Amino acid sequence: MMHDGARRVLALAIMQAFFATSGFSLLRPSIAAKLRYELDAPAHFVTGFGSLLLLGRTLGSLIGGMYIVNVTRCFESIAQPLSALAISLIIYCYSLLQSPTIILALAFFQGFAAGLMWPLLQSIVAVSAGSKRAAYLTLYTSLGGLGLVNGYVLYTMIGEDVGFKIVVASALYGITSLVAFVGLIWGYRSSCIPREQRKARIAFRGTVSLVFFSLMYGLLAGIGAEYSYLVIWEVVGLEKNLLGVIYAVADLTAAGIGLLIARLAKRYSEESLILTGLTVMFFASLISFIDRFLAIVGLGIYIAMVSALLGVARSYSVKLGGEQNVSGALALSNAASGIGVSLMEAIAGFIYVELQSLSPEGPLMLYSTMSLLLIAVVMVCRKSYKSF
Known part of the structure; x- marks a missing residue:
């Protein structure tokens, strides 16, 4: 049974994540x-928005991690609701601006504010969870991630007015800030970093494993966006207006898988769960070569598993860091995975062209390759962890 205080913290965190991810996917x-x-x-401005967003988030995660470890004692910090409010205001500015350059510049600051917010929120969940960290983080990412589906639904239902959609996204982040203020008053104060963790430092060896795994997981996750859009449209041949349906179904599936993982986390280690998930992703990528229908199914499973495994991957990062400093490890994990996603988004287009030159189905090869590569990374990290 969950402790009442921990359950309240988890409920508030899920609400906050739900509204934030709804705003993000919209x-x-x-x-x-x-x-x-x-x-x-031009097209590179469109893709550049996401890259600058992730670059800002990476820097914000690093600074946020230092803030958590060196400044805040419990999670009464005003930084989290203010970060969500700042994001809301920046997004509202997007609806008014007519300069692509200024919009891209603001994307960096939006990412920076998100980098401050998310490690704080994840730390609240992880610290309040205690020994149930993997289960709590998986529940948080899975149920909070339903907001992604909500954002896709809103995008489809609201209509054609793009400016209004951006204003609605701003409002969703405003609600996120309000929930964070409620958490500040009602629940998050009970989640305090233990005294021994506040002064603890992650060992160099643990830092290397943590950063290496998180970076590689970011690379794996990085092919789930624009690269997969191109694969679905051009390799599989699916109509463009059906893309949102694929991702909505994938995110719903991810939530269901995440709930299952949260239950299994009480019995099995993070390594076992991640390796099982990666194996499923590998075979899902293989069936994508058979025919069009199985390609859609395989890619959907792959995209769903990336999201479903995120919570247990964060918990595994803490484990690799030695568990002496949960908040610092989560901040490092956020930063490293953000770098991985940014790097993959920067090179994925070139990889796509090269693989497409081999065969029409060539771009599908990247999915199985990345799955196998991360399986190898987990095996290496497990060996390193056991030798501490």
């Missing part, structure tokens, strides 16, 4: 449409 296609079709921005 914003991304809306801002892309505004840049491309209203402001006539």
Whole structure:
């Protein structure tokens, strides 16, 4: 049974994550449409928005991690609700601006604010969970991630007014800030970093394993966005307007798988769960070569598993760091995975062209390759962890 205080913290964190991810998944296609079709921005401006967002988040995660470890004692910090409020205001500015360059500049600051917010929120969940950290973090990412589906649904239902969609995304982050303020008053104060963890430092060897694993997981996750859009449209041949349906179903599936993982986390180690998930992803990527229908199924499973494994991957990062400093490890994990996603988004287009030159189905090879590569990374990290 969950402790009442921990359950309250988890409920507040899930609500906060739900509204934030709803706003995020509504914003991304809306801002892309505004840049491309209203402001006539070139394609690299559209993809550059996401890259600058992740770059800002990486820097924010590092600074946020130092803040958590060296400044805050419990999670009464005003930084988290203020970060969500700052994101809300920045997004509202997008609806008014007519300059693609200024929008891209603000994307960096939006990412920076997100980098401050998310490690704090994940630390609240992880610290309050104690020995049930893997289960709590998986529940948090899975149920909070349903907001992604909500954002896709809103994008489809609201209509054609891109500016209004951006305003709604801003409002969702405003609600996120409000929930964070409620948490500040009602629940998060009970989640305090133990005294021994506040002064603890992650060993160099643990830092290397943590950063290496998180970086590689970021690379794996990085092919789930624009690269997969191209694969679904051009390799599989699916109509463009069905893309949102695929991702909505994948995110719903991810939530269900995440709930299952949360239950299994009480019995099995993080390594076992991650290796099992990666094996499923590997075989899902293989069936994608058979025919069009199985390609859609395989890619959907792959995309769902990336999201479903995120919580247990964060918990595993803490384990690799030695568990002396939960908050610091989570901040490092966020930063390293953000770098991995940014790097993959920067090179994925070139990889796509090269693999497509081998055969029409060539781009599908990257999915199985990345799955096998991360399986090898987990095996190496496990060996390193056991030799501590």
